[in-house]
Ligand SMILES: [Zn+2]
């Protein structure tokens with residue numbers, strides 16, 4: 001299983017960047033997890049848009065879905081140019097009916113997932129956990145049967161992340177705040193909270209993502225290292241993880 005960070009910013013992308021978006025690849029299958037602002041442009045440094053096999057969304061905040069509209073245009077243009085009628089499946093939860101319906105377009109199809117069931121997409125099996133966020137949002141545990149990647153999506157701290165992330169090869173946490181700040185009102189976590197989950201869940205690698213627009217990101221890494229002795233990285237565009 002290979003993960004590539006396409007975008008890591010919280011809220012909005014800084015110059016040349018993108019907000020939350022991650023590409024997962026296995027056995028020639030490409031799954032885009034979240035599709036934030038700038039993601040479509042950044043994705044094309046790694047993969048042609050038409051080579052995506054599916055998209056999976058955690059929730060309907062703009063920093064996770066802003067580029068769905070232009071992704072739909074890209075599939076329309078590419079299909080017309082090549083005389084094809086390929087449809088891209090976009091998986092989302094159905095607790096925001098308007099958001100969910102917007103995933104269907106001429107060449108994209110909205111598919112609802114049931115967060116209480118394991119979802120199979122290509123070679124991936126995905127289980128979900130409701131997060132603590134102002135709107136319904138789901139964390140994901142994605143496995144290919146051998147290794148596991150856990151993505152908290154957007155959330156403030158909750159104990160249930162610890163069993164959910166147990167022994168994961170890679171844990172990607174929402175790290176929108178610094179160690180001594182309190183991100184809970186905004187529905188986000190700190191470096192310290194992400195590291196605490198990593199430690200208690202016994203994950204191999206921690207990736208701090210959904211990064212803030214204030215402070216110095218290096219400090220997030222220093223703070224996390226106080227609590228977790230495993231490997232820790234700061235998300236950046238082009239970061240890859242293979243397991
Ligand atoms: Zn959000």
Ligand SMILES: [Zn+2]
Nearest residue numbers: 011061063154
């Ligand atoms: Zn977000």
